[in-house]
Amino acid sequence: MSAAALEVSALAKVFGGLAAVNGVELTVPAGERRVLIGPNGAGKTTLFHCITGTLAPSSGTIALFGRDVTRLPEHRRTALGMGRTFQITNVFPELTMAENLALAILGTDRRKWVMHRSLAAFAAVRRQALEGLERVGLAGRADEPVKRVSYGERRQLELALALNTSPKVLFLDEPCAGLSPAERQRISRMIAGLPRDITLLMIEHDMDVALGLADRVTVLHQGRVILEGTPDEVRANSEVRDVYFGHA
Ligand SMILES: Nc1ncnc2c1ncn2[C@@H]1O[C@H](COP(=O)(O)OP(=O)(O)OP(=O)(O)O)[C@@H](O)[C@H]1O
Ligand SMILES: [Mg+2]
Known part of the structure; x- marks a missing residue:
């Protein structure tokens, strides 16, 4: 068992x-x-x-x-x-939804990304961030600064951040x-x-x-x-x- x-x-x-x-x-x-x-x-x-x-x-x-x-x-x-939603205080309100998720993606595997600081690597992070947003129904809000989205959309972003840790x-x-x-x-x-x-x-x-x-x-x-x-x-x-x- x-x-x-x-x-x-x-x-x-x-x-x-x-x-x-x-x-x-x-x-x-x-x-x-x-x-x-x-x-x-x-x-x-x-x-x-x-x-x-x-x-x-x-x-x-x-x-x-x-x-x-x-x-x-x-x-x-x-x-x-173990995954959990992050408090919204952990996101950067001036940055866009995609940028916030991209930072989280970089944070989960920092070594890998520092070693490959190429345009292609950044494009890959961006793509991954967009996929993460799409997964929680936020595809259309990727380039909106967090401070300008609704409270509900922030909660969706929190979910995307939690799911990012697989x-x-x-x-x-x-x-x-x-x-x-x-x-x-x-x-x-x-x-x-x-x-x-x-x-x-x-x-x-x-x-x-x-x-x-x-x-x-x-x-x-x-x-x-x-x-x-x-x-x-x-x-x-x-x-x-x-x-x-x-x-x-
Ligand atoms: N850091 C803390 N220091 C002292 N007491 C605390 C602390 N955190 C929670 N408590 C107390 O512990 C008890 C349980 O609180 P908790 O927040 O876990 O309840 P909850 O079931 O999540 O309630 P709610 O439905 O309101 O969110 C409460 O009496 C609360 O006042
Ligand atoms: Mg509670």
């Missing part, structure tokens, strides 16, 4: 006296689309940060395809196939937050269209998006997993229904 894409065991993160993540067990098989839901403050983002290496957990372990990565720095986890396991924390209904629909369609071999972990507040996309759903509450199941099982659960769908 091959190892799960992700196996989180007894994970905890304590801030001062507060256990934001409190003994989480989470196993996600390769290729699965798992959506994480839970009320505000449930610990979803903290859990993501511990898994991707932004935060050091207080205790517990994280394995990626059977390899313990608990103590690896973030960039090593990225190199092993992730095997992709973490998306509320990719539709703050978007208009039309933009939300566009991004969720794009996420649904990602290759099925990318294991996906996504935090999502919009229940229609969450349950429409997920193979399985994990419900977090006060730092603990209170339920895991198929979208139908989650929909039918009375505790979850009370929190999310109002009352029947």
Whole structure:
């Protein structure tokens, strides 16, 4: 039997006296689309940060395809196939969409590009950047400075940046937050269209998006997993229904 894409065991993160993540067990098989839901403050983002290496957990372990990565720095986890959306603060607003992605491409393999600083190499980077933009539906916006595109298009750029690292396991924390209904629909369609071999972990507040996309759903509450199941099982659960769908 091959190892799960992700196996989180007894994970905890304590801030001062507060256990934001409190003994989480989470196993996600390769290729699965798992959506994480839970009320505000449930610990979803903290859990993501511990898994991707932004935060050091207080205790517990994280394995990626059977390899313990608990103590690896973030960039090593990225190199092993963990991808996540970058905060938009990491992009250069004066540069165009294509230039931002080109910089990221150069950054992923700096040595190679420094050695081949030829016109042909730059053209290849440009081409790769355009392909990356096209993949997230931004082909027409390549030469627009980031500061002049919509918030929704920035979020699409973030996705292109994440995909640029060729992730095997992709973490998306509320990719539709703050978007208009039309933009939300566009991004969720794009996420649904990602290759099925990318294991996906996504935090999502919009229940229609969450349950429409997920193979399985994990419900977090006060730092603990209170339920895991198929979208139908989650929909039918009375505790979850009370929190999310109002009352029947
Ligand atoms: N850096 C920090 N220092 C102290 N407390 C923190 C820190 N980050 C998060 N917390 C606390 O940990 C708890 C979990 O927060 P977290 O952001 O993980 O929740 P969340 O489920 O992502 O919520 P939301 O749905 O609002 O994004 C909250 O009580 C929060 O105030
Ligand atoms: Mg959060």
